[in-house]
């Protein structure tokens with residue numbers, strides 16, 4: 188059988204990203220999910236329920252652009268959030284979803300949206316070249332009905348324009364990038380900024 192080298196390369200990148208994200212404590216107890224889009228439109232995504240810091244090659248599977256399993260296994264319960272992002276952002280090559288403490292806590296302190304502005308680290312986000320930037324990260328109420336949540340997110344972007352990330356309240360956040368490395372840089376930068384915002388809320392109280 189022919190080897191699917193692009194799939195294997197992306198899977199290896201997702202496994203490495205998972206190790207890093209777990210080393211920071213951002214995917215505890217099997218939480219989180221990761222994906223990368225291949226050049227033919229198929230999506231490499233984590234199998235549901237696996238520990239994302241201890242992924243093996245067999246823990247990454249393939250779905251089509253609509254999120255249907257291509258090998259009979261069960262993809263992430265949140266696959267439709269990944270496919271929604273890929274549909275909206277044709278340049279996106281990877282989506283990462285950590286259950287990070289700062290994003291989760293911040294969503295308890297702030298409702299509606301988190302505003303990030305005047306931080307040098309905003310320049311870690313693709314296309315931003317000055318700290319004098321203001322971005323809104325929307326916070327959506329958590330929902331066990333993933334198709335409904337995906338639709339809500341799609342409608343928000345349709346109405347408000349492009350975003351870099353979104354938080355699901357009491358749950359975690361989603362961000363993406365052209366490559367796994369880009370998406371991982373976004374995860375790291377955003378989690379740092381969410382932590383600062385969380386501390387600032389404590390200081391202001």
Ligand SMILES: CSCCC(=O)C(=O)COP(=O)(O)O
Nearest residue numbers: 218219220235236237263264
């Ligand atoms: C134990 S975390 C609950 C499910 C979740 O939010 C998550 O990110 C992991 O689900 P998956 O099906 O992708 O393993």
Ligand SMILES: [Zn+2]
Nearest residue numbers: 218219265359
């Ligand atoms: Zn989750």
